[in-house]
Amino acid sequence: MGRQTGYSKLTCDRCGRTAFLQSGNADAQSWYDVNHLTSTSAASAQPPSTYTLCGDCYKAFQSFAATADAEFEKWVKDADREEQS
Numbered sequence: 001m002g003r004q005t006g007y008s009k010l011t012c013d014r015c016g017r018t019a020f021l022q023s024g025n026a027d028a029q030s031w032y033d034v035n036h037l038t039s040t041s042a043a044s045a046q047p048p049s050t051y052t053l054c055g056d057c058y059k060a061f062q063s064f065a066a067t068a069d070a071e072f073e074k075w076v077k078d079a080d081r082e083e084q085s
């Protein structure tokens, strides 16, 4: 097979790992595009930033994001406990 087409080059935006994968390949399904809103973009019309993550970094992201989600939920519900200044 001299020439094969339909490959994507994936680069992890966190660890820099790269892979050439054909769409639909099982390995391609372990890569994820994750949208992230910063504190600035969350209150504006700016679109979220998209990061491509390899499987390992996606697992790390899930753990990180679960912690961040819990902190946000706690912060939202904690207004009464904040000191009034």
Ligand SMILES: [Zn+2]
Pocket (backbone or CB within 6 Å): 012, 013, 014, 015, 016, 017, 053, 054, 055, 056, 057, 058
């Ligand atoms: Zn990675």
